[in-house]
Amino acid sequence: MTDAVNKIEQPRGPTRRDFLYICTGMATLVGAASFLWPFIDSMQPSADVAAMASVEVDISLIEPGQRITIKWRGKPVFVVYRTDAMLAQAREDDGNPALIDPATDSERAPRPEWLIMVGVCTHLGCIPLGQKDSDPRGPYGGWFCPCHGSIYDASGRVRKGPAPRNLPIPPYAFLDDHRIRIG
Ligand code: FES
Structure with missing residues (x-):
């Protein structure tokens, strides 16, 4: 024991x-x-990269119907001030069962006259044409990707592949009636 x-x-x-x-x-x-x-x-972002994390855009000088491109985080962002006719065209296919990546126009543009999207094709990353009046825009009045022929409509929804998804909507907010912050 x-x-x-x-x-x-x-x-x-x-x-x-x-x-x-x-x-x-x-x-x-x-x-x-x-x-x-x-x-x-x-791995910490440098000061200039952090500064580019968001950009403010003065939209007061953009004319109805005009499309401008700004740079955000190295990517083009399309800002479109839509007219009633452009809006009507964008809404025409809300709910169309043939949409490749279904979304309504109001989901993509809560403030309907302003459409704001990252201008990078969701296939392999080319920049779609359509920002200039002289560009080909395809049959839906939107954007046309020259690399492999994808077509986006007036809401930035993909209507013909090979792109699999709509043009992405970046995070943004209206600071007031004249300024938006992207990012
Ligand atoms: S990168 Fe746009 S269709 Fe291929």
Whole structure:
């Protein structure tokens, strides 16, 4: 009985060897952190990139019917001030079962006269034509991708592939009636 009791390991405090292990572990962690820091730090956006995370656009000088392109995070963003006729055309196919990527125009443009989209084809990333009056726009009055022939309608919805999805809507907000912030 006495032997059995004596064989039970008693909890012990940290020994000198434990202390050395702990010190070694901490040194390794500190070493790893200082080794990783340049990489972690290089992943932080630089000040100029952070500044481009959002852009403000003065829309007060855009004429009805005009399409302008601004740059946001290195991508073109199409801003269109739509007339009633353009709006009517954009809404014409709301609910059309043939839409490749179904969406209503009001889902894509909550403030209907303004259509704001990333101007990058969802197939392989070309920039669709249609921003200039002289550009080909396809049969739906929208945009035409010259790379492989995708066609987008007046709401930026893809109507003919190979593009699989509509032109994306970036995050944006109206700061007032004359300014929008994108990003
Ligand atoms: S990149 Fe636009 S259709 Fe291929």
